[in-house]
Amino acid sequence: MSGKEPCPLVVVRPSRGIVDEKFVVLVQNLPPGLAVTVHALIHSEDDDFWEAFGHYISDDRGCVNVAKDGSIGGSYDGVKPMGLLWSMKPIPGSRPGLRLRKKDVHTPLVVNISVYQGHMNERFKDTPALACAVAERWYKGPGVQRVGITTNGLKGTLFLPPGAGPFPGLLDLWGGGGGLVEYRSALLASHGYVSLALDYMTPKTSGNNTQHVGNDYFEAAFRLLQEHPQVCADRIALLGLSFGTSVALGMAVYSPVIKPKCLVSVSGSHVMPVNGSLSDVFAEIKKNAHNTRHDEENRIIWRDLLLPIPDDPSKKVDVGQIQCPVLLLVGEDDQNWPASESAEDMRQMMEKAGNSHLLTIASYPGTGHLIEPPYSPHIRASNFMVAQSRTKVIVLWGGQTVPHSKAQEDAWQKTLVFLEDHLYGIKHR
Amino acid sequence: MILRSYCILAQKTARLLVSGRHQLPTCIRLRSANSLAVRPVLSVQPTRALVDEKFQIVVRNLFPKQEVTVHSLHHSDDKDSWEAFGHYISDDNGTVTVMEDASTGGTYTGTEPMGLLWSLRPIPGSRHGLRLRKRNVLSPMVVNISVYKGLMNQGFSEEAPLATVVTERWYLAPGVQRVDIREQGVIGTLFIPPGPGPFPAVLDIWGGGGGLVEYRAALLASHGFVALALEFLSPNKKRTLDIETGYFEMAYHILQSLPQVSSDRVAVLGLSFGASVTLTLAAYSKTAKPRCCVCISGSHVYPVNKTLFEYFQLINQSLANSRFDENNHLILRDVILPIPTEPDLKVDVGKIKCPLLLVIAQDDQSWATVESTEDMEQIMERSGNRHLLTVLSYPDAGHLIEPPYTPHIRFSYFINPHNKDKVMMLWGGQPKPHADAQEDAWEKILRFLHKHLYQDIPPANKL
Numbered sequence: 039m040s041g042k043e044p045c046p047l048v049v050v051r052p053s054r055g056i057v058d059e060k061f062v063v064l065v066q067n068l069p070p071g072l073a074v075t076v077h078a079l080i081h082s083e084d085d086d087f088w089e090a091f092g093h094y095i096s097d098d099r100g101c102v103n104v105a106k107d108g109s110i111g112g113s114y115d116g117v118k119p120m121g122l123l124w125s126m127k128p129i130p131g132s133r134p135g136l137r138l139r140k141k142d143v144h145t146p147l148v149v150n151i152s153v154y155q156g157h158m159n160e161r162f163k164d165t166p167a168l169a170c171a172v173a174e175r176w177y178k179g180p181g182v183q184r185v186g187i188t189t190n191g192l193k194g195t196l197f198l199p200p201g202a203g204p205f206p207g208l209l210d211l212w213g214g215g216g217g218l219v220e221y222r223s224a225l226l227a228s229h230g231y232v233s234l235a236l237d238y239m240t241p242k243t244s245g246n247n248t249q250h251v252g253n254d255y256f257e258a259a260f261r262l263l264q265e266h267p268q269v270c271a272d273r274i275a276l277l278g279l280s281f282g283t284s285v286a287l288g289m290a291v292y293s294p295v296i297k298p299k300c301l302v303s304v305s306g307s308h309v310m311p312v313n314g315s316l317s318d319v320f321a322e323i324k325k326n327a328h329n330t331r332h333d334e335e336n337r338i339i340w341r342d343l344l345l346p347i348p349d350d351p352s353k354k355v356d357v358g359q360i361q362c363p364v365l366l367l368v369g370e371d372d373q374n375w376p377a378s379e380s381a382e383d384m385r386q387m388m389e390k391a392g393n394s395h396l397l398t399i400a401s402y403p404g405t406g407h408l409i410e411p412p413y414s415p416h417i418r419a420s421n422f423m424v425a426q427s428r429t430k431v432i433v434l435w436g437g438q439t440v441p442h443s444k445a446q447e448d449a450w451q452k453t454l455v456f457l458e459d460h461l462y463g464i465k466h467r
Numbered sequence: 468m469i470l471r472s473y474c475i476l477a478q479k480t481a482r483l484l485v486s487g488r489h490q491l492p493t494c495i496r497l498r499s500a501n502s503l504a505v506r507p508v509l510s511v512q513p514t515r516a517l518v519d520e521k522f523q524i525v526v527r528n529l530f531p532k533q534e535v536t537v538h539s540l541h542h543s544d545d546k547d548s549w550e551a552f553g554h555y556i557s558d559d560n561g562t563v564t565v566m567e568d569a570s571t572g573g574t575y576t577g578t579e580p581m582g583l584l585w586s587l588r589p590i591p592g593s594r595h596g597l598r599l600r601k602r603n604v605l606s607p608m609v610v611n612i613s614v615y616k617g618l619m620n621q622g623f624s625e626e627a628p629l630a631t632v633v634t635e636r637w638y639l640a641p642g643v644q645r646v647d648i649r650e651q652g653v654i655g656t657l658f659i660p661p662g663p664g665p666f667p668a669v670l671d672i673w674g675g676g677g678g679l680v681e682y683r684a685a686l687l688a689s690h691g692f693v694a695l696a697l698e699f700l701s702p703n704k705k706r707t708l709d710i711e712t713g714y715f716e717m718a719y720h721i722l723q724s725l726p727q728v729s730s731d732r733v734a735v736l737g738l739s740f741g742a743s744v745t746l747t748l749a750a751y752s753k754t755a756k757p758r759c760c761v762c763i764s765g766s767h768v769y770p771v772n773k774t775l776f777e778y779f780q781l782i783n784q785s786l787a788n789s790r791f792d793e794n795n796h797l798i799l800r801d802v803i804l805p806i807p808t809e810p811d812l813k814v815d816v817g818k819i820k821c822p823l824l825l826v827i828a829q830d831d832q833s834w835a836t837v838e839s840t841e842d843m844e845q846i847m848e849r850s851g852n853r854h855l856l857t858v859l860s861y862p863d864a865g866h867l868i869e870p871p872y873t874p875h876i877r878f879s880y881f882i883n884p885h886n887k888d889k890v891m892m893l894w895g896g897q898p899k900p901h902a903d904a905q906e907d908a909w910e911k912i913l914r915f916l917h918k919h920l921y922q923d924i925p926p927a928n929k930l
Contacts, residue, residue, distance in 0.1 A: 044667045044729045047691045053640045054515035067921045170662035172642025179514045181633025201631030
């Protein structure tokens, strides 16, 4: 290698970012007018590889600036500063139905950014790159503390911002997939909220009995936040995605204990037996199991399980009784849950009841069910483990990559502004 | 007056069984009100950055026209605590934007986006003569940024801040490899950027303090250069001073021969004594042919035919020329004055054939770099290679021109590698001009290295 021209330079700023921060990717020291491919690669915790890439031509100074130049091909096109992240898909030959989810928030997502000669679409693994850089993407900001929660029969993880506080709190409820999903709570704590990620779908099994948690489980979680010395007891929000929304809305209306300051619903519905336990909810949904459809690739479409939206007031949460501001984030191509129809019905109920001034709906065309933090790769369908029967299926979530990714960015921004408004009292002009 | 009550806190804490790190409630608040007074929101962006990147600190949700103190705190690798702070008044929206607003008091004044770093100083009660140097580059410098009510000048550890954030400052970018070098008698640490290479390279030579100082080489590697930080004058060894120029030539050769290095794109960067070594290599070496050189706070006054040991003996003999200031700090600058006229007492910079960047501080109390630079300019003018020279000269800056935002040190303890004496050395400079010099010099050094080792494009810092 002696005497050779030095390689081009790839620079990422910031090189260590929080996942909702934008970055700038710059390539320098190329010959001018050179066709190149800028490529991003993640090796996931599950040992899969995800990639995205854009096609560029270096300018007359031998530079490519991904934040300013337009990609003319690849997994995204146009001027898309963050396309190298949100357009990621599993590399060819990967197992089907994957979803990219970070389990360990103590470590970052490590993104390898490389530049290749020419406009390539495949075989990146077998081709030597011209140059590389490494970017870290963190869910957890410096100083954020992670605390496992096992008190009072609860199973969850608490994330605390740095400093003494007190801080507003947040109960973070994921969907029917179950498990303990921490990354969104870590991210919210990095924005100044004590956030409790709660595992509630894992049933308790004793003998032949499988029991889902009762409503007192959520009340215990809420109380844990209220009583935490670093939480402002009267400034706790509920955030639910998918099935988590049903839980959140039900608790907000019917629980004598849970009084959220505000509520964020992502891809959720109010359709569920009034004041029912989780078990009641599942039983009701099962009644509609014949409404399950499949797409042309035999992927499950579950949205009709809750349709049509019932008129019977005992079958949906009476959102006319909600007393706190509500933000509904809805994907119009949601194939898993009838979020759009539910949002419309909720609006009508609240207008009739006279509390619709509390309601904000952000509805996103071309957007599917899994509205995740910004720049998360869009997942149109993925493997899903049905908690009760322990069967593995492929579920269609919906959405097209470009509009869905735009929606994730906007929805997160709206969520942060909404939470700051109601929990910190910061009005955004 | 804030009422303080611990009892309810203790009860609630006892009921809370947590695994993982134990949460000690350090905050005190009026629980009976059970309602939150509006709390400020403090943000720093980016939260994790390279040490030469600027950050943006914003405090929101204060009352309008509220007086606050923004404070930084760092616990060093040497277990000392350093702090800085600025006094601010929020605007009509209750916002303080450190990048735009002026501090009216504290360790810095005026609009200083990075004042919370470069004006860091040891907290009251610290040991004397400290210098802030990161030893372990594999971990970041962690800085706590807090906002306090009112305009405070002391007692920060006894007062509960309104809000705190934590920021990390890294010398090492992700993907940069750190490799120990023990080869052919050369001891050093190599830093290699990620990727296939080959890369241009920099041989990084520090000053008479000795030891193995890695952070600048780590930072250079984070900018796309293979960098070798070199150890010499190790305070741990018994007899370390019979190193000759051959040692540095061997180091250069090792660096140049690496498969990841473009062998004809190697630079030498030296500070203080390291700058003298750099000039010697550039002028006389038959084997080391750097593509360009950077000399920071250095001089060409150096006995060219002597070993390091003999050189330091000479210095020690001429210590008779050195003075102490009114605080008993050693001023070493006059030791090489007047600039000698004998040719074997200074490097013949007229022989240098590569671009040379000299960075000097006009208040350098440690070495007569201003006079040396004048003399070097004259020599090069006479020899016809003056066009290779660029001089950056900074008023009121001191000897220790470090990477940007490094706290200015006007004096610190220094261990004489020859006789192991400990003295308080005066480096010179004033905080604000010295900080400006560090920021400007680093940007120009990177641009100089990029120009001569890559091609003439501005480095990414200026995006």
